[in-house]
Every structure is written in structure tokens, then in C-alpha cells.
Amino acid sequence: MNLKEEILKLKEELDVTLVAHFYQRDEVFELADITGDSLELAKKVMLTDSKFVVFCGVGFMGESVKVMSPEKTVLMPKIACCAMARMIDEGYFEQNLKKINDAGIPNENILPITYINSSAAVKAKVGQMAGMVCTSSNAYKIIEKGLKSGKKIFFVPDRCLGQNFAKSLNLKSAIVGDGTDLKEADIICYNGFCSVHQQFSVEDIEFYRNKYPDILIAVHPECDPSVCDAADFVGSTSQLIAYIKELPIEQKIAVGTEFNMVNRLRQKNTYILSSTKPECPTMNETTLEDVYNTLKSIKDDNILKENEIFVSAETAKWAKVALERMFEV
Structure with a gap:
């Protein structure tokens, strides 16, 4: 029996849902029960009855699934890290806020919005400041809603998304640390990006x-x-x-x-649209063998801690607040 057949057999035996992001390798993608983009996957998993979720993607996506479905055991064959999400953490978030404050904009005049490509810890920081999460498909609506607060938007971590949405809404944008005037901007962007x-x-x-x-x-x-x-x-x-x-x-x-x-x-x-192959290296880390080993660990009741997603109660609480504000919009 080959690896693909072994995986299909284990899926039938176990109380598990196999989930894969659009950017996964074909051989992994085609075996998944649920496919989609990052937010779509978290929402679809909420509707399943499975005790176990085997999630093929990158770390922040697994965290979003765990935040939205805390009762499930979320396992990732490879907890690969999105390079963009890794560009920001709680410390960098605070440092950038201070730079905005130093430019004469106090926190009470700032509404943070984080792209879903960020850790649960960053989402929690945003949630604590009355902010929201957005995706690339709903960012227009989220930013428009945010602007109704009368505050400046602090958009993290992708500067390109922030700049593109500012342009489309005829708003001014600036990037923290690049010398642009933050006080003149409607949307202040963190200086992160997607390498792909x-x-x-x-x-x-x-x-x-x-x-x-x-x-x-x-x-x-x-x-x-x-x-x-x-x-x-x-x-x-x-x-x-x-x-x-x-x-x-x-x-x-x-x-x-x-x-x-x-x-x-x-x-x-x-x-x-490229002379080189624009393949996401971290999204391609997960192999069929990784998927098989993760499913086998469930069957053998020998789940490895390095495959399981954990989010602290406090972080999950505030990250969920930021996500739910998005769902309301």
C-alpha cells in the first residue's frame, strides 16, 4: 500500500478532518477534506464535528483555527512559519506604536487593523486596542468601518496591502520608519511584506x-x-x-x-507573471510523509507536542475578539 492509500485509510478510521490551504503541494491538497484560503478554512473547520484537525498550512492559520475552535485538537504536520507573519511580533508592534506616538499621534487616535497573516499574539494586541482582523478579500469593508471611528488606521503587517487599499479608497498612506509623514496619513502601514x-x-x-x-x-x-x-x-x-x-x-x-x-x-x-517560480517555501514544507506521520500519531495515541497548536487563554480571548469584530462587519 502506498503513502496516499495509507493516508486515505487512516482518515476513514479516525475522527479527523484534513485541511489544506490553496498554496499547498498538489499531492497534499488533493487529499484534503477542506480546502480554501486562511480565513475560509478557520470558518469551515468550526462547522465540522471532528475532534482532530490536521491542518496543512502555516502557523498563524493553525492558530486561527484553534482560537475559533478551542475544543478541537489542532495538529500541523509542519508548523511552518509565514515569513510575513514572522516580520511582526508583540515587541515590534509596541515599538511601531511608540514611533507613531513620537510623531504626535496618541494611542487614543489610533485604530489597529491586522491582516490575518499575523500571529494570535499580534491579533490579541489589536483586539485589546479595539481593533480588527481583515483578509485581502474584506479589507475594503474593514478599513471603511475602521475609518468611521475618526481614528488613523495602523495597518499591520503588510505595507503593500495597506498602500493598495489606501489608494483604492483615495486615502493617504505612510510607512512607519521610511521618512513619510505619519500625521498626514489616513492609513499608517507597518513595513512588512510577502516575499512571494x-x-x-x-x-x-x-x-x-x-x-x-x-x-x-x-x-x-x-x-x-x-x-x-x-x-x-x-x-x-x-x-x-x-x-x-x-x-x-x-x-x-x-x-x-x-x-x-x-x-x-x-x-x-x-x-x-514571473521569470522565476513564485513558490512559497514555507507552504511547501508539508509533505505526504508528514501528513501520514501526524495521522499515525493520532491512531497510536502518541501525538507529538511539536505538532500541536497551543494558544494561551488570554491570547485566545483577545485574538477571538479581533476576529469576531471582523465577522460582524
Whole structure:
């Protein structure tokens, strides 16, 4: 019996749901019971009855599942770390707040919003300051809601998302520490980014437009603002999938997001908007063998602590507050 068959057999025997993010390797993705983007997965898991969740993704996603479903045992075959999420922690959050304060903006005039690509600890900090979580698909609504408070938005950790949404709403943005005037900005951005989406450039877009004059360009809002400005469509992972599925198969399209997801979208006329392979290294850490070993550890009642997601009660409480504020909007 091969590894794939062993995994399917264990899934039938155990009280478990196997979950995989869109960016996972094909062989892992195709065995999952639930697939989707990060928030979608946390919401879908809440509706399952399984005691165990085996989550194939990166650490902050597993934490979100645990925060929203604390009664479940959440295991990750590899607790890989999203590079963007790792760019901010509680200490960096506080340091950046102080820089904003030093620019003459007190905390009572600041409303933090964190992209879901952040740790539970950062989400908790945001929750304690009356802030909210957002995703790339709902950030417009969340930021618009936040601005009604009359406060400046402190957007963490992805500067590109903050800048792109500020532009789309005709607002001013600034980045902490780059010399821009924080007092003039409506949205103050933390200086983080996604290493995968930084690979796409305006030159890549020009290359494809010159080669195929009728081609469409679709990119994720984690791309640089110059890339988003030059694209035909900008949307979250789920929005990109929906947009591309609606196109006639004859329509050529170049897509600026993670390789694995783009590669399985459709068979013809779909191109990667990069001369290099934009593959998320941490999302690709999880292997079939890792999945098998995690399922086997459940069967053998020998779960390894390094595979289980734990979030302290206090952190979970405030992170959940920040997430629930998003759900309300």
C-alpha cells in the first residue's frame, strides 16, 4: 500500500478532518477534506464535528483555527512559519506604536487593523486596542468601518496591502520608519511584506503585454502598488480563482500569485507573471510523509507536542475578539 492509500485509510478510521490551504503541494491538497484560503478554512473547520484537525498550512492559520475552535485538537504536520507573519511580533508592534506616538499621534487616535497573516499574539494586541482582523478579500469593508471611528488606521503587517487599499479608497498612506509623514496619513502601514508577491514586477507585465497584446493580468493585493496599478484585476486568492474561472478558455491570462495555486487553475492559456517560480517555501514544507506521520500519531495515541497548536487563554480571548469584530462587519 502506498503513502496516499495509507493516508486515505487512516482518515476513514479516525475522527479527523484534513485541511489544506490553496498554496499547498498538489499531492497534499488533493487529499484534503477542506480546502480554501486562511480565513475560509478557520470558518469551515468550526462547522465540522471532528475532534482532530490536521491542518496543512502555516502557523498563524493553525492558530486561527484553534482560537475559533478551542475544543478541537489542532495538529500541523509542519508548523511552518509565514515569513510575513514572522516580520511582526508583540515587541515590534509596541515599538511601531511608540514611533507613531513620537510623531504626535496618541494611542487614543489610533485604530489597529491586522491582516490575518499575523500571529494570535499580534491579533490579541489589536483586539485589546479595539481593533480588527481583515483578509485581502474584506479589507475594503474593514478599513471603511475602521475609518468611521475618526481614528488613523495602523495597518499591520503588510505595507503593500495597506498602500493598495489606501489608494483604492483615495486615502493617504505612510510607512512607519521610511521618512513619510505619519500625521498626514489616513492609513499608517507597518513595513512588512510577502516575499512571494514581491517577485512580480511591472517589467513582467510589460513582457506579457508585448508578447500577447490581448492578455489579461490578474494579481494579488500583496503585490507592490506599481504592479497592482498596471494589472487588469486585483483580488484575494478566492477572488482570483472566481475571476479566472469565469473567463473563456481562449482568453490568455498571466497571474501574479503563488505558483501551486496558479498551476492548478486551468490547463490552457494561463501564465505565471514571473521569470522565476513564485513558490512559497514555507507552504511547501508539508509533505505526504508528514501528513501520514501526524495521522499515525493520532491512531497510536502518541501525538507529538511539536505538532500541536497551543494558544494561551488570554491570547485566545483577545485574538477571538479581533476576529469576531471582523465577522460582524
